[in-house]
Amino acid sequence: MIMSQRQRPFTPDSRPFQHALTVDVEDWPQSSLDHALPVTERAVTNTRRMLELFERCGVCGTFFVLGRLARKFPDVVREIADAGHEIGSHGYSHKPVFQIGPQEFTQELDYSVKLLEDITSQRVLGYRAPDFSITNDSLWALDILADSGLTYDSSVMPVKMRRYGIDRFPREIHRRDNGLIEVPLSAIPLAGSRWPVAGGGYLRLYPYRVTARAVRHLQAEGLPAVVYLHPYELDPAELDEVQFPVTRRTRITQGTGRRHIESRLTRLFDEFRFAPLSEVIPSDLTVGVQPSGCRQHTVPTKERVPTN
Numbered sequence: 001m002i003m004s005q006r007q008r009p010f011t012p013d014s015r016p017f018q019h020a021l022t023v024d025v026e027d028w029p030q031s032s033l034d035h036a037l038p039v040t041e042r043a044v045t046n047t048r049r050m051l052e053l054f055e056r057c058g059v060c061g062t063f064f065v066l067g068r069l070a071r072k073f074p075d076v077v078r079e080i081a082d083a084g085h086e087i088g089s090h091g092y093s094h095k096p097v098f099q100i101g102p103q104e105f106t107q108e109l110d111y112s113v114k115l116l117e118d119i120t121s122q123r124v125l126g127y128r129a130p131d132f133s134i135t136n137d138s139l140w141a142l143d144i145l146a147d148s149g150l151t152y153d154s155s156v157m158p159v160k161m162r163r164y165g166i167d168r169f170p171r172e173i174h175r176r177d178n179g180l181i182e183v184p185l186s187a188i189p190l191a192g193s194r195w196p197v198a199g200g201g202y203l204r205l206y207p208y209r210v211t212a213r214a215v216r217h218l219q220a221e222g223l224p225a226v227v228y229l230h231p232y233e234l235d236p237a238e239l240d241e242v243q244f245p246v247t248r249r250t251r252i253t254q255g256t257g258r259r260h261i262e263s264r265l266t267r268l269f270d271e272f273r274f275a276p277l278s279e280v281i282p283s284d285l286t287v288g289v290q291p292s293g294c295r296q297h298t299v300p301t302k303e304r305v306p307t308n
């Protein structure tokens with residue numbers, strides 16, 4: 001039985017209200033066009049660009065790193081961890097969970113977690129499925145994640161979309177019967193439906209004021225927003241430079257807003273407080289979880305004490 005946030009207040013401790021900042025670290029052509037493609041240096045350049053942005057804004061997040069990228073480019077994984085960010089697993093191949101089945105999922109999970117822990121010498125606590133591919137057809141994956149000893153999962157979009165999502169899935173952070181903590185992606189109720197907000201394409205395609213209003217709505221409900229990003233979203237030139245045909249639909253869904261995402265994120269970090277995902281999980285759910293190595297947190301402009 002899942003206890004909802006309405007039955008139990010979200011902040012049983014005295015921490016200031018924080019939203020979760022997460023990044024799925026991968027290479028766009030390999031993750032989105034063809035899983036057989038090599039992971040390229042471009043993903044590393046874009047990841048470093050994101051690290052620089054976060055450092056400039058004084059914010060820490062959780063980076064769910066794809067195993068194939070970590071194996072080829074371990075140095076950038078070390079750079080992420082050394083900057084104080086939390087490292088999580090994004091699987092190994094980026095094939096959807098419902099496509100690979102339990103056996104291959106377990107192999108990918110075990111291999112990718114061990115790889116990340118060997119590279120960073122830090123324990124991996126969390127997992128995010130490629131393309132939010134834990135759906136009603138692959139809920140078995142949550143039991144495998146619990147059996148593997150991970151603390152939390154953040155893979156379920158609580159809205160039924162074309163390729164992913166689960167209708168009527170709890171929107172609150174909750175502990176499953178198997179002990180795993182589930183941190184659903186953000187969606188807000190509006191006009192009788194739920195609408196995904198605050199991440200990826202939704203962050204790029206909606207005007208800033210819509211995202212900010214959605215984050216305020218979540219905060220008023222006592223729910224942290226779970227912002228998710230990809231390093232390639234900071235790379236506006238990519239779609240014109242890749243050596244593959246890109247359809248008009250892909251150009252719109254994957255390319256629109258890349259040029260504006262950096263300024264949009266800067267505004268978001270200035271208005272709201274963000275932290276790694278493991279730090280926004282209510283403390284009564286996180287017994288035994290070590291805090292991340294985050295050494296900095298965003299302090300929104302309005303909370304800053306004037307120095308002159």
Ligand SMILES: [Zn+2]
Binds near residue numbers: 024094
């Ligand atoms: Zn991904």
